[in-house]
Amino acid sequence: MSKVAKQSIQTTFFSYIGVVLGYINVLWLYPYALDTTELGTFRTIQDLGLLFVPFAQLGVGHGITRYFPRLENHQSAFLTYSLGLSFLGFAGVSMLFFGFKDELIGLFAANSPEVVNFLGVVLLITLFSLLSSVLDAYARSYVKVAIPTFFREVFLRLLTSVLVAIYLLKWINFEQVMQGLIGVYGFSLLGVWVYLIWLKVFKLDFHWGHFPKGFRTSFIRFSLITFLATAASTLIMKIDSIMVSSMISLEANAIYSIAFYMALVIELPRRAISQVAMPVIADHFSKNRLNEINLLYKQISNRQLYICLLLFALIWSSIDEIYHFVPNREIYQAGKWVVFYIALGKLFDVAFSVNSEILVFSKFYRSNLILTVAMSILIIGVNYWLIPIFGIEGAAIGSAGVMLLFNLIKYGYLKAKIQLDPFSLETVKISAVGLLSLSGMFLSFEGLHPFLGIMIKSTAVLLLFLIGSIGFGVGKEEWEWIKNKVKKSGP
Template sequence: MSKIAQQSIQTTIFSYVGVVLGYINVLWLYPYALDATELGTFRTIQDLGLLFVPFAQLGVGHGITRYFPKLEQNQSAFLSYSLAFSMLGFAVVSLLFFGFKDQLIGLFAVNSPEIINFLGVVLLITLFALLSSVLDAYGRSYLKVAIPTFFREVFLRILTSLLVGIYLLDWISFEQVMQGLVAVYGFALLGVLIYLVWLGKVKLDFNWKNFPPGFRSSFLRFSLITFLATAASTLIMKIDSIMVSSMVSLEANAIYSIAFYMALVVELPRRAISQVAMPVIADHFAKNQITEINALYRQISNRQLYICLLLFALIWCNIDSIYHFVPNREIYQAGKMVVFYIALGKIFDVAFSVNSEILVFSKYYRFNLVLTLGMSVLIVAANYWLIPIYGIEGAAMGSAGVMLAFNLIKYSYLKIKLGLDPFSYETLKILFVGTSIFAFKDLYLEGVPPLIMIGIKSVLIIGVFYFWSMIANVGIDEWNWIKSKIKKSGP
């Protein structure tokens, strides 16, 4: 587990550096430099581009992770084969994009016509993000997760900051900003490629005849079966933003995007742990080590839930003060309840641990496809029902509800089929400790500046969280790790 822990820590660090940059971008730079309509356009175009990635990838990412352990050689040929297959998928997506362009335009023509001018940017973002995702999966198979995470979470945001900053200085037009997004994603792809080449993991090898018998057909079959599940999962994540733009306005999507990003911090530990855990789960299944999978399943659930409940409390209890620092906050603070509902949905997701990853790498991976497709249909239906009634809050409520239903079904299925269960008495103790600190939400001191208020509340929340953790005997490893780091940094 040492290699997993090391990569997980580095990945978490880069993820949180990315969060800091993201906060600067989303909560200050973007609202300051772009008006609400421009910000809505900026976010919607990126979301559309990233939405198409899993459809173009054709499940290659999960296919690489699952089948890489089966190869003792020909890894470079496996990469070139995977890239070629994903480029075939991109060609299909491109043909569909141009074939249904009029229908796509019709979705935004009434409420968000500004989107139409930048549809050409969408496919280029899809292409570069697609290639990056395949290289990420390949690097992940070597347990090289941290540096690709740097390029995805940190480098990408730095370049985006520079792009919007140049626009703020009035050196380029907004149209050039949107075109510059293509270069941003292109440079991020180039960074990951150079890193893997430097490691000696990427070589030109198109000799596809030396794979083990049946390897290619099995790989393609698995990838094609899982790609719809991956695509539907991405649809669940991205459809809110696109439907808010289509059904309400670009300004509403700008409000929703800022609130969504605030809530996204809650799940960052899950992202880091999941990326490192996937190849381990695949390896355990290859060796039929179900007991080890269940132990990992439970350990990850407890650790994620413990950390993420603290993050949720810190964000929600300080939400009014956080919005104080957002430029034009009189517009954007309308998304406050969106933060709560989206963060609640993320808590549901982290509590149920890596159930999706376990399903994908088990012999029951087809069930994940059926379930994810069903959930994607449900989220679209929920949005069509709730957005006209509750606006952007309806989109957030629909996401949280679908996330809970999604995880309950996966939990029940894994419990019945494999006897796996991430929950224990430890879970109840963590829930008690985590929910007790939300009492500080209504704490307000007259005349105290927002920044000082954030500091006071945060210290109180962390202090009470630590106190109850010691009483309940949970989170001991996490606190011991923090203490060890403080001692090392001391004189």
């Protein structure tokens, strides 16, 4: 766990710097500089571009992580081969994009016609994000996750801040802002590429005949099987935002996007830990070390749940005060309950640990494909049912419900097939601590400045969380780590 822990800490650090930038962007800069229609367009175009990435990638990212441990040499040829497959995938997506362009325009023409003007930006965002994801997977195979995370979570958001700030100063118009997104994603890709060159692990090598016998066939078969699962997972993450734009309006998507981002903070520890855990899980499976996988499964579940329940309690207890600082809050506060439902869905995902990653790298990876595709179809159906009834809250409820069902099925499958279980008595204790800390939301301070309200409520939540942790005897490793860091930073 030492290598996992070290990279997880660094990755989490960069992720939370990205969160700070993201909060500045999403909760202040974007609502201040862009009107609701512009903000909805800004988010929808990016979501569309990112939605196409897994379809173009053809599962190569997971393929790199699974098959990299099987190569003793020729890693550069493996990277070049993977990039070649990704370019083929992008060519296929581009042909479908232009072939069905009229149908795509039809989705937005009625409720969000502004999106149609910037569809050309979508493909370039897809291309740069695609190449970044392949390079990320290659770096991850060397357990080098932190710096790619910096470019993805921090650098990209910083460039986006600069782009929107320039628009706020009226140096460019909104059309140029949308075109500038191409440069933002391009420079982020450039950063990861330069990092791999600096590590001396990036080299174009077209000697693909030196792979072990059957390697390429097995790699392609695995990648093509898992790509639908990866694409469906991304669809589950992005489709609600796109459907809100298509079925309601860009203004509704602007409200939904801000609420979604608030809730997204809940899962950041999971994303950081998952990035580092994937190559470790792949290596354990290659050596048939199921006991180590089960131990990792439990450790990650408990650690993620412990941290994320605290984050949930801190955010939800002060949700009204947080919205106070959002420009035009009378518009955006309509997304308050979206925050709750999306955060609840993220907690479900956190509690069930790295079940998707385990399925992907196990011999049952085909089952992950079936489950994920089924869930993506289900969430589209649920959204078509709930959005007309509950509006943006319907999209959030649908996402949370599908996330719970999705994880319950994967949990049962892993339990039945290879006797893996992330839950224990520790899980119950951590859940009790989280519920105790949530009681801080009932504190009321009418007439108090919102900033002071956040500080007082957050202090109360932290105290309750600490008391609960001591009382139930959980979180010892986390607090011990904090103590050591404090001691090292002292005189």
